[in-house]
Amino acid sequence: MRTRLITGILSAVLLSVFLGSSLALAAEPIKIGGLFSVTGPASFLGEPERNTAQMVVDEINAAGGIKGRKLQLIAYDTQGDSTKAKQLVNKLIKNDKVVAIVGPSTTGDSMAIIGDVERAGIPLVSCAAGSKITDPVKKWVFKTAQNDGLAVEKIFDYLKKMKISHVAILTVSDGFGSSGREQLKAKAAKYGIKLVVDDTYGPKDTDMTPQLTKIRSSQAQAIICWGTNPGPAVIARNVKQLGIKLPLFMSHGVSSKKFIELAGDAAEGIILPSGRVIVSDVLPQQDKQKKSLISFVKDYQKHYKAEGDHFGGHAWDAIMLLKGAIERGGVTPAGIRDALEKTVNFAGIGGVFTFSRTDHAGLTKDAFVLVQVKNRDWALVK
Amino acid sequence: MQISDQLTQYLFSGLATGAIYALIGLGFAIIYNATGIINFAQGEFVMLGGMFTVTLINTTGLHPGVAVPCAIILTTVVGILFERLAIRPLKSATPLSLVIITIGGSILIRGIAMLFWDKDTHALPGFSGDEPITIYGASLMPQHLWIFAVTIVVIGMSKIFFSYTISGKAMRACSYNIRAASLIGIDVRRMVLFAFIISSAMGSLAGIIIAPLTMTSYDVGIMIGIKGFCAAIIGGMSSGFGTVLGGLLLGVLESLGAGLVSSGYKDAIAFVILLLILFIRPQGLFKKAETERV
Secondary structure (H helix, E strand, C coil), rough: HHHHHHHHHHHHHHHHHHHHHHHHHHCCCCCCEEECCCCCCCCCHHHHHHHHHHHHHHHHHHHCCCCCCCCCEEECCCCCCCCHHHHHHHHHHHHHCCCCCECCCCCCHHHHHHHHHHHHHCEEEEECCCCCCCCCCCCCEECCCCCCHHHHHHHHHHHHHCCEEEEEEEEEHHHHHHHHHHHHHHHHHHCCCCCEEEEECCCCCCCCCHHHHHHHHHCEEEEEEHHHHHHHHHHHHHHHHEEEEEEEEHHHHHHHHHHHHHHHHCHHHCCCCCHHHHHHCCCCCCCCHHHHHHHHHHHHHHCCCCCCCCCHHHHHHHHHHHHHHHHHHCCCHHHHHHHHCCCEEEEEECCCECCCEECCCCHHHHEEEEEECCCCEEEECC | CCCCHHHHHHHHHHHHHHHHHHHHHHHHHHHHHHHHHCCHHHHHHHHHHHHHHHHHHHHCCCCCCHHHHHHHHHHHHHHHHHHHHHHCCCCCCHHHHHHHHHHHHHHHHHHHHHHHHHCCCCCCCCCCCCCCCEECCCEEHHHHHHHHHHHHHHHHHHHHHHHHCCHHHHHHHHHCHHHHHCCCCHHHHHHHHHHHHHHHHHHHHHHHHHHHHHCCCCCHHHHHHHHHHHHHHCCCCCCCCCHHHHHHHHHHHHHHHHHHHHHHHHHHHHHHHHHHHHHCCCCCCCCCCCCCCC
């Protein structure tokens, strides 16, 4: 009896030692860092991004990983604070020894850490939109969110087609709004458009009738508003209140169902440039991105019981781009970087990416489609 | 589009915003007068009013006529808890440390609200439709009329309360001299509790009636609280017409500033006025300077 017990224990110990060593023999996971503003003012970006990144990594692992090695996502919360982002990026590089980094969520955080990743030589795939992140091109920095300038061009293209030349712009006085304002002003002349009113509003403002009254008495033939919720919803309601009949354009900053919910009936007829996620089900079959889009939207719904949005899409693109690069270029930071730069025609969520030595943003204005609010839903503008 | 129409639009928009500032400012003034402290959690009561109403209507499907009183009661309970847990236990704290506690309390309430609800913005339907009304060339929403009406009723009621009821008079007595008030038998601590009840109810009411226009989220209390505070300062912290006029003045100046000068300076206008008044007339625009007898 006693001997049998001892044998039992002994064999169990031996077995565990054997199993342990066999686990150690299996390849270590490939470590990818993540920096997302999960809390704080930009949490609406960071939360879906973190969720999506984790979801995609789990799925890749469930399907056997990359070349037999699992991925491990080490994600930190920057809280939308550049100082935090800088500390955390050093933690990722020095302590966690990641081979590539996804994020950060905001342009400010991204700009703050560019110096660090450049010095350490770690590829960064940012999920923020600011064009200055990759313009001028930095060796180790890529991004997946569409440039604001592309959205501006999409709107101006349409205005030109409609023969509208006098436009009023109303932009929010934060990073997103001022970047949009710069692009609007810079690109107007090229499309023969004159900005007759250039006004702003505060991100927390609750009544924009004064600005709109000014616009109403100007020569403007259309209004372009650049902001993120809730400001644009207030503006849509104020436009209706004042009985302004001019066509109203919004930015891609509000391309989610939330905007329609907030603005209610006042949202009807508003046109905006948007990524394809929100219209994934009505896209034509031949659309290159349709497959990625449908799978992303379905997965997100399954995991988080919420609709997948553009922001999550930026993280989806970033992880999938890295996956492709690791498959082609190996697991060293330099190998990943070189393979990333050679990515061609990758149909993701934000658009069809083609990186090159001179372009680390990889998208054209076709990354956007124009959508219009009709019957409280999105419809494609032909 | 004539310039006069533009001006009436600015004026009406400003008055509507100003009426909200006035309601919130009154909440500040009432607590200040009863306790000598400035309750920086007042903005959070505004937020709670709006958020409770949204939740009650969306999750339980209550009729707004029922949801609104319920939301006011819930917010008042928070106000009572706040007074009981954060203000009362400190027996001999200076007003300054109490003010700092209210700032801490506001951050705490905001944090809990963010976790309890979410970080999204929520909208309420207008109480009586969304069809604009035109008055003298200016367009207003039916909700604006609700705001004017509620403000007038609340001001009238507070006037009656402070002038003609025993509790109201007792609270005024506290505002003149807390020690003398307690010597003649007024339960000062009860008056402090009353002040919190009234101002949290008033704040939540303000939060509810503006929610259909401005929408609400866990962090609306910060800015609107500061604006209400400005209104109360302009009015010299009076719990009567001074603060109301202060709020209206602030609203109209903001609106005119945004329309005629530049919207970039809208908030700056409010804060410049606040600073000027604090420098030049710290007793408020409409109050005579009090002379201290030695």
